[in-house]
Amino acid sequence: MQYRIEGMDCASCVRKIETALARMPGVSDIQLNFATEKLELSLAPDSDTQYSDIEKTVKRLGFGISATTDQANAADNVGDNQLTTQQQRWWQTKKGRQVVGLGVLMSAAYALALIFPDYGTWAFAIAVLVGVFPFARKSLVLAMTGSPFSIEMLMSIAAIGALIIGEAEEAAAVVFLFSVGELLEGVAADRARAGIRALASLVPKTAILLDAKGRQHTVPVGSLQVDDLVLVRPGDKVSADGLIVQGNSSLDDSPVTGESIPVAKAIGDMVFAGSINVDGALKIRVQKTATDNTIARIINLVEQAQASKAPTARFIENFSRYYTPAVMAIAALVIMVPPLAMGGEWSTWLYRGFALLLIACPCALVLSTPAAIASGLAVGTRRGLLIKGGSALETMGRVNVVAFDKTGTLTEGKPRVTDVIAFTQKRPDQEYIGYENQSELLALFASIESASSHPLAKAIIDHAKAAQISIPVASKAYATAGKAVHATVDERPLAIGSPVYATDKGLLSIDQQADIEVLQKAGKTVSVLFDEQSDEVLGLIALRDELRADAQEGVAQLKAMGVRSVMLTGDNHLTAQALAYHLNIEWKAELLPEDKLRSLNEMKDNSKIAMIGDGINDAPALATADVGIAMGGGTDVAIETADIALLKNRVTDVAHLVALSRATMANIHQNVVFALGLKAVFLITTLLGITGLWIAVIADTGATVLVTINALRLLRFKGAKPLNTPSKTK
Numbered sequence: 108m109q110y111r112i113e114g115m116d117c118a119s120c121v122r123k124i125e126t127a128l129a130r131m132p133g134v135s136d137i138q139l140n141f142a143t144e145k146l147e148l149s150l151a152p153d154s155d156t157q158y159s160d161i162e163k164t165v166k167r168l169g170f171g172i173s174a175t176t177d178q179a180n181a182a183d184n185v186g187d188n189q190l191t192t193q194q195q196r197w198w199q200t201k202k203g204r205q206v207v208g209l210g211v212l213m214s215a216a217y218a219l220a221l222i223f224p225d226y227g228t229w230a231f232a233i234a235v236l237v238g239v240f241p242f243a244r245k246s247l248v249l250a251m252t253g254s255p256f257s258i259e260m261l262m263s264i265a266a267i268g269a270l271i272i273g274e275a276e277e278a279a280a281v282v283f284l285f286s287v288g289e290l291l292e293g294v295a296a297d298r299a300r301a302g303i304r305a306l307a308s309l310v311p312k313t314a315i316l317l318d319a320k321g322r323q324h325t326v327p328v329g330s331l332q333v334d335d336l337v338l339v340r341p342g343d344k345v346s347a348d349g350l351i352v353q354g355n356s357s358l359d360d361s362p363v364t365g366e367s368i369p370v371a372k373a374i375g376d377m378v379f380a381g382s383i384n385v386d387g388a389l390k391i392r393v394q395k396t397a398t399d400n401t402i403a404r405i406i407n408l409v410e411q412a413q414a415s416k417a418p419t420a421r422f423i424e425n426f427s428r429y430y431t432p433a434v435m436a437i438a439a440l441v442i443m444v445p446p447l448a449m450g451g452e453w454s455t456w457l458y459r460g461f462a463l464l465l466i467a468c469p470c471a472l473v474l475s476t477p478a479a480i481a482s483g484l485a486v487g488t489r490r491g492l493l494i495k496g497g498s499a500l501e502t503m504g505r506v507n508v509v510a511f512d513k514t515g516t517l518t519e520g521k522p523r524v525t526d527v528i529a530f531t532q533k534r535p536d537q538e539y540i541g542y543e544n545q546s547e548l549l550a551l552f553a554s555i556e557s558a559s560s561h562p563l564a565k566a567i568i569d570h571a572k573a574a575q576i577s578i579p580v581a582s583k584a585y586a587t588a589g590k591a592v593h594a595t596v597d598e599r600p601l602a603i604g605s606p607v608y609a610t611d612k613g614l615l616s617i618d619q620q621a622d623i624e625v626l627q628k629a630g631k632t633v634s635v636l637f638d639e640q641s642d643e644v645l646g647l648i649a650l651r652d653e654l655r656a657d658a659q660e661g662v663a664q665l666k667a668m669g670v671r672s673v674m675l676t677g678d679n680h681l682t683a684q685a686l687a688y689h690l691n692i693e694w695k696a697e698l699l700p701e702d703k704l705r706s707l708n709e710m711k712d713n714s715k716i717a718m719i720g721d722g723i724n725d726a727p728a729l730a731t732a733d734v735g736i737a738m739g740g741g742t743d744v745a746i747e748t749a750d751i752a753l754l755k756n757r758v759t760d761v762a763h764l765v766a767l768s769r770a771t772m773a774n775i776h777q778n779v780v781f782a783l784g785l786k787a788v789f790l791i792t793t794l795l796g797i798t799g800l801w802i803a804v805i806a807d808t809g810a811t812v813l814v815t816i817n818a819l820r821l822l823r824f825k826g827a828k829p830l831n832t833p834s835k836t837k
Contacts, residue, residue: 108158110146112139113171114201116293119258119469120170127164127252131156141477146172164252169245202290209238209283216279231275238282239266256431258468262804265461269800272454280801281465288808291815309381310402314346315339317390328380328397335393345382348400349391350375356387431469438463441794458800462793465803466786475778478818483771486824491739491754492764499750502734504768505715509665509761510707510728512720513676513686514652516738517758520562520721522652524570525631527552528622529646548646550576552636555594555603558584563632564592566650590699593639600639606679607697609635614644623647627681654689661758662690663830668765673710675703675728703728719753719761736761762827774821778814785810 115121121141128134133154138147146165150156158174165172197203212234220227239262246260262285269278314331315338316324323338328346331337336352339345345358357369360382369385372378378391380400397403442460445451480497487494494500511517529544553571556564557578571578581594591604606623609615614637615623623633631649638645655661662672674694676683683696695706704727710716711733718725718732729735729749737749738756753760789806792798798806 108148108150108161109175110161110165111173111175112144112146112165113173114293115141115144115170116202116289123168123249123252123254123257124165124170126254127168127249128161130253131160131164134161145175167248168252169241169248197290197294200290200293202286202293205238205241206283206286206290209234209286212237213279213283220276228273228275231279232270234279235266235270235275235282238279238286239263242282242285243267256435261431261435261464261468265464265800268457268461272457274458274800277800281804284801284804284808288804288811291808291812309344310397310400311344311346331393331397333393333396337391337393339378339384339389339391341384341386341388343384345378345380345384345391347380347391347393347397348378348395349393350377351389352392353390354387356389357385359383359385426472430472434466435464455796459793459796462798462800462803463790465800465807466789466793468807472779472782472786475782475814475818476775478815479771479774479778479821482774482818482821483767483824486822487764487767490760490763490824490826491757492760492767493739493752493754494764495750495752499734500768500771502715502768503717503751503764504772506670506717506734506765508671508673508710508714508716510673510675510703510710510716510718510732511692511758512718512725512728513674513678513683515562515721516719517658517674517686517690518652518654520652520738522563522566522632522650524566524648525651526626526649527646528648530619530644545646546574546576548636549574549648550578551596551601551645552603552634552648553578554581554596555584555592555601555636557581558594559586559592562652563634563650567648601636601645602639603634603636605677605697606633606635609637609644612642614642616644619644619647624681627679628685630682630685632678632682654686655756655758657757657759659690660830661761662692664759664762664827665765667830668762668827670762670765671714675706700725700727704731707731717761736764759827766827767824770824771821774818778817781813781817782810785813 112124115124121139124146125137125139128137128148133151133156134148135151136147136149139145148161150158150161162172162174198207216227216230216234219230242259243263246257246263249255249257249259262281266278266281269275269281310328312328313325314328316326316331317336317338318324331347335347337346337349341356351372351374353374355371355373357371358378359369360379377394378389379402380395380397381402395401438460441463442456445456446453477497480500483500484494484497487500494503514520514522527545527549529548549567549571553568553576556567558581559565568578579596581596584592584594586592587604587608590608591602593600593602595601604612606615606620606627610620615635623635626633626647626649629651631651633647633649635647636645637643665672672690672692674683674687674690674692675698676694676696677698677700678696680696683694687694695702698706703725707716707718707728708731711731715734716732717734717736718728719736719738720729721738725737729737734751735749736751736753739752739754751764785806789798789803793803
């Protein structure tokens with residue numbers, strides 16, 4: 108079951124609702140996301156609890172609730188509902204109307220007290236009773252549902268107690284200021300949800316569907332199915348992830364990837380929902396439905412990230428559970444001990460005890476961590492850093508070793524064929540032969556690689572197609588992980604393997620090994636084609652994958668931040684050495700997937716490790732590292748396995764991640780100091796009689812606002828400090 112909850116203004120609201128629902132028979136798997144206002148739970152079919160009971164319980168706690176019946180459009184519903192909430196001015200909300208009403212009552216009471224001083228106390232008493240009633244009712248409901256130490260209970264006791272001891276004016280000020288604080292928290296919470304609203308608004312709500320006769324129909328985006336044909340006019344947003352089947356245009360992908368420069372795309376290219384079509388009309392074949400497109404997946408991952416709690420957040424939450432009852436116990440001692448043991452006046456110490464109750468409010472403390480984490484996740488998403496939880500964000504700042512895969516990570520992942528060399532067995536000196544045999548050799552390479560999605564395989568196939576070479580159909584294709592790809596072509600068992608694999612099998616002659624070494628020293632990756640039946644080496648192909656433009660700067664930034672970089676690659680040691688020389692980076696080469704795991708586990712003994720890769724073969728390493736980071740252009744398996752995805756495919760974003768994590772943790776520490784520091788100061792001044800009830804409320808509200816504003820500062824995060832790329836050294 109899915110619901111949307113309205114009116115949550117701080118993280119403690121989540122605990123109140125979860126505690127109440129957990130006490131209901133048959134209710135389990137409760138997950139409430141403060142940032143997205145989503146509630147998910149399971150209800151046993153034979154339970155006495157009904158759907159209506161859940162809604163009644165949440166409403167009794169003072170929150171709004173509405174069922175999300177169409178699960179397919181859950182992401183759209185969140186966006187629509189939050190956009191509606193955003194359009195409401197603060198005075199149009201329930202809390203806003205309460206503040207305005209109390210303000211009018213307070214003004215009337217002050218006016219009446221000036222004109223008729225004898226009746227002023229009664230006027231303030233009426234304002235207190237009217238203002239405190241909703242809070243007192245909510246506190247009783249919370250107490251009955253498992254949350255007796257709520258801020259509503261503390262405030263109600265303090266306000267009513269102040270009224271009883273004759274401090275009606277201060278009691279009225281307490282209720283009014285507390286209501287203002289609740290309103291400010293609601294406004295701040297809405298700001299924290301702005302990131303999800305921005306994502307949800309990227310995808311258009313309607314699409315132009317083309318039927319079999321080419322007629323145009325405007326339909327909701329949620330109704331589009333795979334293989335539907337849609338029209339995207341110049342200036343329109345792309346309505347679905349799909350392939351261009353007609354037309355060419357430049358597309359502004361900045362809403363999705365953050366890249367500001369429009370990208371030219373033509374027939375056969377992939378486009379993303381939310382991208383803006385700049386100039387030409389396009390017909391697009393839908394590849395993914397609205398619930399599975401790129402934006403929907405990002406929204407889902409961000410929601411999951413905001414729902415997951417960082418270790419610091421869990422610690423603060425557990426701490427606050429003991430903190431509030433402890434302060435209430437201290438307040439009781441303050442009220443009772445001085446009058447009973449030292450002859451103090453009951454009214455004086457009652458007053459100070461009530462003020463202490465207000466200081467006990469844990470809102471600012473509870474909000475200190477999730478507010479900073481939410482801001483960190485939001486600014487990360489805006490910069491193309493898709494972080495899947497507060498835990499990953501927190502751990503990233505403690506990373507001191509970053510392990511990079513090579514292909515598609517440090518390099519562009521778009522290798523090109525540089526050499527095709529055919530060997531003949533007719534001449535003993537292994538002399539190279541003519542272009543005709545090179546064409547045949549290239550056709551065999553492309554045929555065997557046709558079932559692979561590896562960047563090297565794609566480069567070979569594209570090269571063969573560009574040369575207009577006919578590619579034969581391969582059968583019985585399979586792979587030996589990290590070593591070779593096997594297939595049968597024209598009833599001939601063939602394999603493509605690394606030079607190391609071919610050498611281990613004793614297939615290469617001395618001259619062939621020398622040719623391979625020359626190519627590898629030039630930074631090229633070499634693959635060898637051989638006949639598995641006759642053990643005949645047919646030839647080799649060499650490819651080179653250029654370093655990413657920002658690879659050197661990214662590694663240099665990490666070094667300046669005290670983070671060590673290591674390249675782990677399955678490529679040969681000569682190619683790895685050539686690239687590592689340009690990057691001034693440590694390296695390990697000729698590693699199988701299990702070798703990468705072993706290297707990571709060895710480094711994990713003394714370091715916090717982040718692993719960055721893009722391929723299916725990197726998925727185990729990404730899962731093993733303390734933080735797994737996937738390049739956004741990599742495979743779905745790598746992206747799903749990783750804790751973080753770099754949507755812009757930039758190496759410098761790794762340094763930005765470390766800087767963002769460190770800034771977020773510094774922000775959390777500042778927030779905790781603000782929250783506890785203010786409470787400590789006013790605890791002392793209250794016990795000394797320097798400050799009273801209304802100052803206590805201002806201190807609590809001020810701490811909450813201060814913590815929120817400090818957390819929102821993270822939204823201005825500019826990234827890691829850029830460096831001049833250092834000159835390479837041996």
